[in-house]
Amino acid sequence: MGTTRIDISRLSPSERLQLVEELWDSLTPADIPLTPAQAKELDRREARHHADPKRGRPWREVLDEIERRRG
Incomplete structure (x- = not known):
């Protein structure tokens, strides 16, 4: 890769x-x-999800909720 100064x-x-x-x-x-x-945080979240998978929500659902709140 060449070097270009900008x-x-x-x-x-x-x-x-x-x-x-x-x-x-x-x-x-x-x-x-x-x-x-x-x-470490990803491992914690994954362990929490595996301990109680029903608590999780699909990403699309979460994103839709955020978009509704923002109007």
Whole structure:
């Protein structure tokens, strides 16, 4: 990969946002490892779900509720 210098301060806000999006899209999940705290929290949530699966809700249902609240 070549190196390109960009004077970010000369970019418009929309150009900077586009740059951020391109950088973000260039990453894969393997490029962003979980922190130990994140892994611990995921393990805790998974254990809680396995202990009482009926407490869980489908993601679509949760998202629909959030969207309804936001109007």
